[in-house]
Amino acid sequence: MPAGRKSECEVCQWQSLFRKRLAINVKGFSSERIAGLFIQFGEWLLSRSGANKAALSINGHYRFFRTVDASWDAIPSYEQLLRHFGAAGLRKAENPMRFLTETGVVTVSAQLRDRHTELRRIAEILLEPTDSWSAQLLSEYVYVLKARMEQGDTNLRSVRLAARAAANLLKSAQLKLGALPTQKTLESFWRRSPGQVAAVTGFIGHLNKRHGLELQVKPDARWLCQARRQKAERELVAMLSEIADDDFERRWIVKGLAYFHDVARASRRKLVFQSQEYRGVAGYSVTYEEKILWVPSASSYQYGDHSSRVISTLRRNP
Template sequence: MNSKGFSTDLLTALYIQFGAWLLGRSGPHKAALKINGHYSFFRTLDTTWGAAPSYEQLLQYFGARGLRKAENPMRFLTETGIVTVSAQLRDQDTERRRLAAILMEPADSWSAQLLSDYVDTLRAKNQQGGIDLRSVRLAARAAANLLKSAQVKSGTLPSQKSLELFWRDSPGQVATVTGFIGHLNKRHGLKLQVKPDARWLSTAKRQKAERDLVAMVGDTADDDFEARWIVKSLAYFHNLPRVSRTGLVFQPQDFQGVAGYNVSYQDKTLWVPSAESFLRADPVV
């Protein structure tokens, strides 16, 4: 019945072929339940192109997120060789959409203009092959965060004091935001310090890690609290800020009468205190 809704023979045949593919993949019961839900995707192909478009055209129309929602039709198109997926194009589309979302974040037109001017310079570098889209997006993310933190009013610019406050609250973005600071200095004649002293930054990172630990104490009921606590503890006590919870191996272990955990990290065993021990006293490390 659905196949009668297409205006071209190509899409009629493609949809019938998809139905047979879905039948073989899911069985008659599931295929019958799902087939109507996929009609709109093929109907869009029919009204927009009249045939199966290229992957680039699909990306431009649906976006990477939209294509993920059309999982079965896309799997059919790729498995049958009708469409060839490009991971590079998919990643670029995702980065463009993330960047567009960042540009929409500023609540005032002045901050939006400052951010847009900076992103324009980054895009020019990208087009010249100097940086990739991911780097553009990360730099824009840091710039947007600084503008939000600084709360600049119309016609004003971030000050050294507001920049230092941002560094203190977000020490992990110090390197990423340097490009934006340099851009502000050059474009607006400022003399902001591009990055903090290394010793100051080290202290700021430790203070931030400690604040993160204290903030976690109220979330002890979460199912993954132990793993999250250990990751943050490794950052604070062992200066390991990028440890992933995935594959984390640990076990409860007291040390000098203090409750905590032994954590396997690379070829080492590291100890961190439990949340209760951290609050009661300065743990031995």
């Protein structure tokens, strides 16, 4: 035993502190069943984490059990816990939930958890519009989507993705009270967010049907291809003014693949590349789906007002 510890070693000291805190916390419960379960949890935590971590964390875990004690006199079903704490709240209570699951007190349902998460995200999207008119248009559309879901024509994730695209369009349009999106505002949205063209078609169709509009639901393929390329160019130019970090090189190559080779959503983690000059221009040789593609490096561009022109020139003359 190290000097200065008198008659108690370090392990015994932490165990004593843990027992003291556990005994104090148990007195805070009104339900004997919850109190007994908390004592079982304490022993489980002690065996899993050791006396040190258990002593330091037991007070924090007490708050979860105290909330359960205040709301129910026994551990409720997973669905009730999910409704009360939310998926994020249950993730924070990782150890109590693991204990309840391992001991068979609670049966976790991944399906219920995913459903609750999607519903929460949809509710958050519905709160995004800053004006009542846009909020009304979005709410009407989500109501229609949920009715389709009840009929089995779509699922909750698709409802959330469609609602997200609709909210983004309404934010971009900045509608005045009673006004509706025009083809011009729609094309502006397409140009800025070509990746959401498919997701927003349902909302445009809904507006046409509900409000008697005749908006073009989708742009033609050539227009969309050009819009994607222009967006990729803007993103490359914006990166030229960034301060390079450890991930800059991979992010640059992903954007470069999208602009120079029309490769959408390349994975940064799976990139295989090496530095290689081409016609005297610094760049990277990239292996993508068994093809060798070349992307110029950020250092090969002129920084300043002409960056966009230089990038466009390199695309025309790779």
